Amino acid sequence: MGSKKVKLAWDDLMISDQEREAMTEYLSFLSKGKTERESWQIIESWAQREGFVPLDKLEGFQPGQRVRLAVRGKAGILAISGQRPLSEGFRLIATHIDAPxxxxxxxxxxxxxxxxxxxxxxxxxxxxxxxxxxxxxxxxxxxxxxxxxxxxxxxxxxxxxxxxxxxxxxxxxxxxxxxxxxxxxxxxxxxxxxxxxxxxxxxxxxxxxxxxxxxxxxxxxxxxxxxxxxxxxxxAGKARYSGLDKSLVIGYGQDDRICSFAAWKAVAEIQQPEWTTLVLFADKEEIGSDSNTGMKARYLENFIAELITLQSGKYDGLLVRRSLARAKALSADVTGGYDPNYAEVMDKRNSAFLGRGLVISKYTGSKGKYDTSDANAEFVAEVRRIFDDAKICWQTAELGKVDQGGGGTIAQYMAIYGMEVLDCGVGILSMHSPWEIASIADLVMMIRGYQAFLKYSG
The missing domain is CATH 2.30.250.10 (Aminopeptidase i, Domain 2)
Known part of the structure; x- marks a missing residue:
């Protein structure tokens, strides 16, 4: 993190009653949404409650309108129309709801x-x-x-x-x-x-x-x-608080349902955004994002085409491509948290620590940055500014030492449209195990950070 002072997310953290309720809601979400179908079913029920209308029921797309798209019951997108035309770009947080x-x-x-x-x-x-x-x-x-x-x-x-x-x-x-x-x-x-x-x-x-x-x-x-x-x-079994101080959550599928939950909580608070705001919940990320419910299936592109057609009254392929290329996005996925029991595989100067807030990763991949989206420095600086202005505790990290292994996210499939995209999630322990561990403080910071990104008008 260079000269950036290390700060714990717990320091001066005042968790509101609403955020405490969100933690209880998160435990329930993890416990009940153990498959991609179940996770999307829960998210869609929340979206319906908050006024997100099915795409095929929409007759126009005016500022403030809320719309949802279900992708074969295993993935989906939520959107809120912004003040600016969609052709000028949009804000996107993309997660995945499948798990090992x-x-x-x-x-x-x-x-x-x-x-x-x-x-x-x-x-x-x-x-x-x-x-x-x-x-x-x-x-x-x-x-x-x-x-x-x-x-x-x-x-x-x-x-x-x-x-x-x-x-x-x-x-x-x-x-x-x-x-x-x-x-x-x-x-x-x-x-x-x-x-x-x-x-x-x-x-x-x-x-x-x-x-x-x-x-x-x-x-x-x-x-x-x-x-x-x-x-x-x-x-089998429910997600639970972990630790004598209940500072952690242990549960199945936190990769990547912790980010999916945070993305939902962020978009649910948006009312009249400057930019059209999207949150995407993908399937098949854990096996390469293939299939017609994975990120490679182009339903994001088709969704944007539908919304631009509703907004302008006609289909225009050039406007669709412009909208995608002008978008700014976070690829919301977890990374491996620093575990003192396995310190030998981590670069301590470039690791994600539990309790230090949101994690931004300029790149992922492995063996020389293969299979990655390497974010532009200009966009990283913009996201830094958004988080700092919103008083979000954040850190930077990559997954392990060079040539130790590695991993990828859906960021690379978002970047093919030309949009700006940065990986941004939290660190977790025991990643890809039956019972993963995450920090309550990091989850609170992630929700706040995602809200700040979606609300940013720059």
Whole structure:
């Protein structure tokens, strides 16, 4: 941070009653929104309550009007029309609402030696061993042949059973101990233990048959329906405060739902912005932003085209491109927080510390800044000024030492439009694990910082 004086976000931090309520709301959001579908469903319900109208219901786009776009139930965009024409640009905070997990395969159910399992395929960058011997829940949707949608959540209610993936006992783990950590547990070995009681079953595979009876009777699901299902295995249990002083939050999926929540709280406070204000919630970031719900799907571009058409009365491709190129955006994503237990992988002078507020990262990527959006110095200076003027506690960081590893964000897919974009989030511990850790003070600063950015009229 150069000569910038280190300051703790906790110093002189006065958390308002409204912000305390937001912390409780955040815990609920993490606990209930464990998939991208569930997260967007919650956000969309909030948006509807605050007057964001579906895009296809809009007849014009006048200053102050609020609009929302749902992208196949897994992603979406919220916007508030500004005083200036959209063709002059807009302000954007873009987050993602998917998280590392285990997905159920399309032909998953099998029985072996009196035990029934579901086969999984891991999603995103996980340490496989972290998912063993944990209480796990099953979330998602199943679409039957007739098109009927069946929603599944098993393992969150106190009366529900939970699931697990069995681990090898240490008494017989001699060979496993001799393997590299990355090879000690195979991806193909992450099989979800589903049941054991054969009493309802028949035939040679009575346990599997019994499981199918339960699925049929309770959910109307046949074995073939797994083909048209999206079922996700996630940690069971609620997000909670952590630490004797309750200064931390521990919960699943804080990468990147902590930024998504902060972005929502920021935009919800905007009334009559100078610039049209957008908040975007993307899917598929953890696996490269592909698919028709990922950032590469161009729904941002299409959304801007729709709004400009509503605003001007006709479609103009040049105005769309001008609007995108003149936009100023924050790519709202977390980064790895400095962990004293693993100090050897971090450059302490360029690390994100919990409790020191918002983090801005001029670039991400790895191996010589590949796969990054390297923000222009002019825009970094502008964001610095916005945060300083708003008395936001902030810091700069990059992810680990050079050549230690690295990672990317959706910033590079936003930058292809020519817009100014800077990565801006908070540091978290145990990133990509089943239970991630974040600072309450950093979350408060992030909400305030995002609000300051969206309200800035320069």
């Amino acid at each position: 997990r285990l997905d159920i395969k399309q032909r998953p159910l099998y029985e072996e030696e009196g035990l029934a399992f579901l086969k999984t395929h891991y999603y995103g960058g996980i340490k496989k061993y972290q998912w063993m011997a944990l209480p796990l829940s099953l979330h998602g949707v199943v679409f039957l042949r007739n098109g009927q949608k069946v929603e599944i959540i098993i393992g969150e209610d106190e009366a529900d059973p939970v699931f697990t993936i069995s681990d090898l006992l240490p008494h017989l783990a001699k060979d496993q101990y001799n393997k590299k950590l990355s090879e000690a547990v195979s991806g193909e070995g992450l099989n979800l233990l589903l049941g054991h009681n054969p009493s309802l079953g028949e035939g040679e595979e009575r346990v599997k048959s019994a499981i199918l009876v339960i699925l049929r009777d309770k959910y109307g699901i046949e074995e073939d329906d797994f083909v048209s299902a999206e079922l996700e295995v996630v940690p």
